[in-house]
Amino acid sequence: MTTNHHTSPETKAAIVDAAGIMYAIGANWQTIRTELYRQTTRKAFDKWNKNDLPSQSTLERWMKADAGVTSLEDLKNQRIDILRTKLQRKAISMALGGDRSLLIFSLKNLCDWSDKHAIEDTTMDIGKNHDLLKSVPRKAFLQLTKTGKPPGEGGGNNDEDEKP
Numbered sequence: 001m002t003t004n005h006h007t008s009p010e011t012k013a014a015i016v017d018a019a020g021i022m023y024a025i026g027a028n029w030q031t032i033r034t035e036l037y038r039q040t041t042r043k044a045f046d047k048w049n050k051n052d053l054p055s056q057s058t059l060e061r062w063m064k065a066d067a068g069v070t071s072l073e074d075l076k077n078q079r080i081d082i083l084r085t086k087l088q089r090k091a092i093s094m095a096l097g098g099d100r101s102l103l104i105f106s107l108k109n110l111c112d113w114s115d116k117h118a119i120e121d122t123t124m125d126i127g128k129n130h131d132l133l134k135s136v137p138r139k140a141f142l143q144l145t146k147t148g149k150p151p152g153e154g155g156g157n158n159d160e161d162e163k164p
Contacts, residue, residue, distance in 0.1 A: 007052045014047040016066045019059055023072075024079035029056050 007015075015036060022032045033056065040050045054062065060072065069075050088110065095103035107113040 007048075007054070011048045011052050012062060013066070015052065015054070015059070016062050020063055020067070020075070020079045021083060023063070024076055024083055032059075 018039070019032050019036060022035060027035070033053075036048075036053055037050055039045050040048065040053075053059075064070060064072070064075055067075050067078050069078060091102055091106050092110070095106045108115075
């Protein structure tokens with residue numbers, strides 16, 4: 001790439017923004033350089049031309065200065081956070097604009113909604129309660145399974161249940 005020391009602030013900002021997004025999502029410098037140059041070959045593209053593209057070291061310096069960081073790792077983390085926030089805002093905007101699929105997706109991922117509800121298991125673990133079950137009289141156990149109530153609480157077969 002050819003360094004142009006007279007790149008306008010708007011052009012520099014556009015290059016830094018495009019390169020920063022690519023860098024944040026894991027593109028290597030060769031890919032970034034290729035994509036920045038490829039953009040200049042499009043007829044309707046007017047953000048920069050091939051003479052505006054800096055060297056890798058200059059681009060790194062521009063990107064770190066723009067982000068206010070000193071390391072490329074900090075730059076990547078900051079850019080990915082910004083990108084994540086932009087994507088969330090766009091998803092919310094599209095969902096609120098009527099995109100039903102994106103609305104459901106957003107509710108599930110941003111609001112922890114689920115269409116699968118946890119069902120509490122209220123069944124007894126027979127293995128753990130084997131001795132307890134053995135101590136219950138068979139007649140009372142059968143009554144409990146029929147009525148859902150133990151004898152004495154409206155389950156029948158008890159003198160107290162039969163009193164008016």
